[in-house]
Amino acid sequence: MGKLTKILFFITLCVFSVVALTGCGGEKSAQRQLKVYNWGDYIDPEVIKDFEKETGIKVIYDTFATNEDMYVKIKSGGSDYDVAIPSDYMIKRMINEDLLEKIDYNNVPNYKNISDKFKNLAFDAKNEYSVPYMWGTVGIIYNKTMVQEPVDSWGILWNKKYAKQILMVDSPRDSIGVTLKYLGYSLNTDKDNEIEAAKLKLIEQKPLVLAYVVDEVKDKMISGEAAMAVVWSGDAMFMKEKNSDLEYAIPKEGTNLWFDSIVIPKGAKHKKEAEEFINYLSRPDIAQRNVEYIGYATPIPEVEKNLDPDVQADIAAYPGDQILANTEVFDDLSKNLVKYDKAWTEIKAAR
Ligand code: N2P
Helix, strand or coil, rough: EEEEEHHHHHHHHHHHHHHHHHHHHHHHHCEEEEEEEEECCCCCCCHHHHHHHHCCCCEEEEEEECCCCCCCCHHCCCCCEECCEEEEHHHHHHHHHHHEECCCCHCCCCHHHHHHHHCHHHCCCCCCEEEEEEEEEEEEEEEECCCCCCCHHHHHHHHHHHHCCCCEEECCCHHHHHHHCCCCCCCCCCCHHHHHHHHHHHHHHHHHEEEEECCHHHHHCCCCCCCCCEHHHHHHHHHHCCCCCCECCCCCCCCEEEEEEEEEECCCCCHHHHHHHHHHHHHHHHHHHHHHHHHCCCCCHHHHHHHHHHHHCCCCCCCHHHCCCCCCCCCCCCCHHHHHHHHHHHHHCCC
């Protein structure tokens, strides 16, 4: 090879390598992506895989245990989530704090499958920011071999007979909320004396509490480690199926009715993909797989109709109008929230 040929050869080689490398890099960054933030145990993992297969969109999937954990992460910025699934009161707070994108419902044609009962709810009155995913109540799951008396009041959570056999939910609004209901107050109260009374009641209960848990409650109740637990309804369905000694009760003092809806955090880099994912989750066959896997209740009537009749009739999944009449939805407490935060910190710190 002559000198010039050699130089030309090297130049060509370099150009090719650069093209190959950046070409490769270019291809990678062209892969469509989606970063999802959901509750623990709140989707059939196969649904995520099938979405990736059908759309070619790569899903990065993270979970949270409570609305408050999710809020802190998204509020602090830099978490890059394209999709999140908070509850009602937290959605309202995020709308008020400009933390959510408006959804383009033209990209979510399956929104039509959602029952009108779940539209125009107070937290997103004009249906601009959220698409219903699951809904339910809060109640007590108990083991019939350990609890023989009727479970019809939140008061059983203070019965010394069950010392160290009671699991509480490690979520401030839920635990304080059911205590407020027990005391005959609204679970959205802003009255200092009522919040204080609930706080003292929960501190009084602490010696009886085996643990404050969230997703771990399922393993513990299924294996018979505790007699009762305050839980979200769909988790109760899941547990009942795994251990037939377990039963779910909604106390007579009333409870919380909640709605979890899918939202797009402000500034999401993959909004189109997020809307595609929301549409996918709202497709009846996909929604049915999720509902059957996780145990929660669907806002899609066509899915509800296809479920096992025993599930449709179970109050842990689909409480009737009479139970629903005695429920309250959490409100965004805005400036009064600090009162609850302070009470919860004191409850958790007490011994
Ligand atoms: C599932 C959590 C359910 C959320 N582990 C209740 N809002």
